[in-house]
Amino acid sequence: MENLHDLSVQEIYKNIYKITLPLGGNKPGPVNAYVLTGKNITLIDTGIMNTAEILRMALSEIGITFSDIQQIIITHGHVDHFGAAKKIQTASDSHVNIAASPYDLDLIEYGLEVPITQLLKFYTSMGVPHRYHDSLSQVFSILKSISEKCTVDKYLSDGDVIKTGDYEATVISTPGHTRGSICLYLRHEGILFSGDHILEHITPNAFVMLEPGKDMPDRLSQAEYYNSIEKIEKLSPGLICPAHGKLIDDLRSTTDMYREQYRQRLNNIINLLKKGESTVYQVGRKLFPNIDTNRLPLEIYLLISEVYSHMQILERDGLVKSHAGNKKIYFSLSSET
Numbered sequence: 001m002e003n004l005h006d007l008s009v010q011e012i013y014k015n016i017y018k019i020t021l022p023l024g025g026n027k028p029g030p031v032n033a034y035v036l037t038g039k040n041i042t043l044i045d046t047g048i049m050n051t052a053e054i055l056r057m058a059l060s061e062i063g064i065t066f067s068d069i070q071q072i073i074i075t076h077g078h079v080d081h082f083g084a085a086k087k088i089q090t091a092s093d094s095h096v097n098i099a100a101s102p103y104d105l106d107l108i109e110y111g112l113e114v115p116i117t118q119l120l121k122f123y124t125s126m127g128v129p130h131r132y133h134d135s136l137s138q139v140f141s142i143l144k145s146i147s148e149k150c151t152v153d154k155y156l157s158d159g160d161v162i163k164t165g166d167y168e169a170t171v172i173s174t175p176g177h178t179r180g181s182i183c184l185y186l187r188h189e190g191i192l193f194s195g196d197h198i199l200e201h202i203t204p205n206a207f208v209m210l211e212p213g214k215d216m217p218d219r220l221s222q223a224e225y226y227n228s229i230e231k232i233e234k235l236s237p238g239l240i241c242p243a244h245g246k247l248i249d250d251l252r253s254t255t256d257m258y259r260e261q262y263r264q265r266l267n268n269i270i271n272l273l274k275k276g277e278s279t280v281y282q283v284g285r286k287l288f289p290n291i292d293t294n295r296l297p298l299e300i301y302l303l304i305s306e307v308y309s310h311m312q313i314l315e316r317d318g319l320v321k322s323h324a325g326n327k328k329i330y331f332s333l334s335s336e337t
Contacts, residue, residue: 127279176225
């Protein structure tokens with residue numbers, strides 16, 4: 001059992017194990033992969049490509065090899081959740097099926113939802129200085145380098161019931177963090193595998209949902225995220241197994257914290273706009289004055305989604321207005337605010 005402890009392997013329920021894998025940075029922190037053993041050995045999320053060997057050693061402590069895994073379920077299309085999937089599939093002579101939502105297919109199979117040129121055009125419109133464009137491109141390249149492109153064999157849709165280990169899991173579509181985020185719910189056991197949709201220590205980022213050929217997103221990531229939260233609240237799971245951080249046994253206190261932070265963020269943006277019109281980038285740098293300068297390009301990537309997705313809600317509700325000028329979009333308070 002000493003090795004189990006060293007490798008951060010924990011049996012959280014009968015034949016269900018949590019494996020914690022390293023990931024650089026303090027937030028969101030190490031990745032939790034879950035393995036359900038039994039008749040249909042299932043791995044939920046994989047960590048990045050670089051930690052595949054750590055995952056292999058952790059699995060060996062519970063008597064499993066990569067070739068024993070029958071299916072990998074990817075909760076969403078970020079590299080820390082599917083980066084090692086191809087290595088596992090190759091080691092098993094492609095006997096393992098990879099399952100995910102079709103809405104995150106481009107992220108998983110190609111690494112990006114839209115071309116980098118479209119992303120940089122969007123960041124320009126958000127007011128990000130051109131001097132950061134090269135470093136932003138490098139961020140996307142680095143993210144792609146810690147994963148191997150893999151092919152999704154099975155598409156998962158809301159309400160699908162699939163065999164995972166000795167348990168039956170219901171697929172719950174929870175868009176918001178990404179368009180294709182899913183949770184898996186063991187209904188009889190009251191256990192929810194939440195991916196990044198619900199985390200105990202931070203509020204998940206509702207990433208901007210860009211679409212090919214469109215300069216600006218049509219979808220409201222924050223609205224979709226909280227609609228998905230309400231969906232999970234109606235299930236009332238007894239135990240939530242997130243992809244980062246601690247297990248959660250009190251959903252209400254976690255979602256109450258999310259909603260309070262959400263309200264505070266909206267109010268803080270309004271207060272900043274009282275000083276005059278601003279771009280999303282300008283608001284973000286004031287809203288997050290202590291961001292890690294060593295990881296500035298990555299932090300810019302995160303803050304743009306955080307601020308813009310809230311700005312979308314404020315504009316929808318008539319509290320702010322926007323106008324375009326000099327390839328940038330400026331936001332200001334509406335006359336009714």
